[in-house]
């Protein structure tokens with residue numbers, strides 16, 4: 001699982017000097033993912049997200065000046081100037097910090113070299129893309145000596161035997177609370193006037209994505225409920241739910257994971273396109289390849305069906321906040337995507353198209369680990385036939401449900417280990 005993830009990051013970083021798709025900032029037990037953005041073939045990290053993850057503050061001054069106040073260091077930057085100033089030391093940068101869309105972006109070197117050298121106690125682990133505080137060097141704190149309370153002079157003892165030591169009740173470690181019931185949100189892609197992708201699977205039958213996704217989603221729900229997992233479905237009928245509302249439904253019901261089910265279609269409408277087949281699982285991040293962008297654009301197109309009450313509110317500030325909330329779940333989402341994708345190998349004729357990343361509107365609004373599964377190409381005649389078969393749908397659904405359960409168990413054990 002981890003090997004695959006690393007391989008994916010290395011594959012995606014060849015052109016950008018070893019930059020991963022995101023870094024993890026670890027401060028003690030707290031970890032925060034910060035995405036790495038590629039611009040002009042150069043890797044950048046958004047300053048506000050990085051500083052927030054490091055528990056610092058970013059102040060925007062006048063004349064393009066920015067101040068990053070970190071817990072143990074202060075530094076000044078100027079938009080477009082390739083230097084950083086740490087107190088009295090001026091350090092050259094490989095690239096100037098730049099403002100895109102109102103946000104200051106720092107060159108990746110800032111994370112990999114500058115902060116470890118000048119940041120006041122950070123180490124960047126290039127193998128796992130992790131920036132962490134040097135807490136391992138912290139002195140283990142000796143237990144405080146027990147204070148024996150002697151009654152103050154003149155105090156009247158309320159107990160008839162004041163000299164007797166109170167019985168020592170050994171403080172029992174609190175028994176681990178039974179894990180809270182988990183809520184899995186299953187989102188059947190498309191619905192209502194939005195058919196998703198459609199195509200012939202041999203006359204007269206047609207393949208309609210919204211019907212297959214609903215059928216598979218219901219079967220996943222059945223398996224999960226039988227295993228004692230709470231399930232919330234964003235839709236159970238042939239109806240249109242706005243992309244943004246799907247995440248909102250998940251949030252307001254305190255979902256623990258969000259899984260959106262879809263069927264794929266090729267980019268080109270030719271013989272080669274018709275031969276495309278296989279399954280892939282996406283998590284939310286910037287699309288990196290042509291193919292990822294194609295699927296992203298295809299699934300985001302549902303927005304055009306949303307009118308009036310269904311239409312999402314285009315609040316840019318809200319978008320930034322949403323973006324940041326989802327970033328915190330990037331690594332979990334990536335883990336969940338890996339688990340589902342690996343599981344499907346056992347039941348899907350394939351090929352395994354791997355874990356992908358793209359910026360899906362439907363995943364953007366959910367504040368929890370979230371993935372989108374493309375269970376196969378409805379445009380490929382044999383795969384469409386496979387996907388339309390009830391027994392195959394049950395096998396896919398059972399497999400996805402088992403992966404979700406395995407992921408939740410793994411997540412629980414990690415949380416438990418951190419206590």
Ligand SMILES: [Zn+2]
Pocket residue numbers: 189190196197209261262263298299
């Ligand atoms: Zn779709």
